[in-house]
Amino acid sequence: MTSNPVAPLSLPGKTVVFDYGEVISRTPADSVRDRLLALAGATDIDAFWASYGRHRHALDGGSLSVVDYWRTLASENGLDLSITRIHELWAIDFPAWIDPEPGTVDVIAALHEGGTPLAILSNAGFDYASPLRFSPVGSLFDHVYVSAEMYDLKPNASIYRTVLDELGIEPSAMVFIDNKAENIEGAQELGITGHVFTSPAGLESFLRGLAAPAPSV
Known part of the structure; x- marks a missing residue:
């Protein structure tokens, strides 16, 4: 059995909430875009x-189903997309957004091993609810919030308030990780600690900085 390459990471009194796309997952490859086109x-x-x-x-x-999403794209671009073709497009697009970023998963595993409560808050359609909850990495999270199920979106203040209320914590107890600056800014306006994700190494450094004891005076 191999141990996690990242040492356990404990943030007492904090719940770390992660975006999924382009944080826990990688940015879809150019080849995916080429296949869709x-x-x-x-x-x-x-x-x-x-x-x-x-x-x-x-x-x-x-407010828009997966099928209607692709039909809207077809209408705007003069394309003739059957339900079969729509499903084929979805089957290329969907997995591209859950392709894992191993370094981030390592950090999440370290937080889990350290006993830090974890949650996901992702702007995602209904179809992502199951993999976000029931994938292997999903098993490390205590709560998963999918925007479509909430009929809300980041960076609306309301979506962060809903998460805070359901977690039963104050803003000062939440640490939020997202790759979009506007989503972090929306959280910070409520008093939530935020970090704009750029790399797993930067994420780990940020979190270990939070975990470090304050210098004595």
């Missing part, structure tokens, strides 16, 4: 990706 038959690349991004908030906020 080819399968969709999109010729105006810029217009396709503009549609892809523009409607993601509605998908993640629970």
Whole structure:
């Protein structure tokens, strides 16, 4: 049995809340984007990706289903997408957003080993609820919050307040990790400690800084 490469990490009195996409998972590879374009038959690349991004908030906020999301992209880009083709596109896009970043998983495992309470707060559609909860890394988390299920989105103050209320903690007891600065700023406005994720090494350094005892005076 191999031990976790990152030493146990304990943050007494704190709950660490993680975003998922591009924090616990990697940024989707360019090859994924190429496969989506080819399968969709999109010729105006810029217009396709503009549609892809523009409607993601509605998908993640629970107001647009996965099928309607792809149908909206098809309508805006003059594409003819059958339900079969939509499922094929989804089957390429979906796993690309859960491809793990091993270094971050190591840090999460270290926090878990150290007894630090953990939660996920992800802007994600309903379809991500199961893997975020029941994947191997999901087993390390005490709570998982998926924005579509909450009909809310980061960086709205309301979504952080809901998480704080459900965790039963004050803002000062929450540490939030996200790759988007605007989401961290939204949390910090409520008094939550935040860290903009750029790398697993930077994340570990930040968390160990929080765990270090204050210098004596």
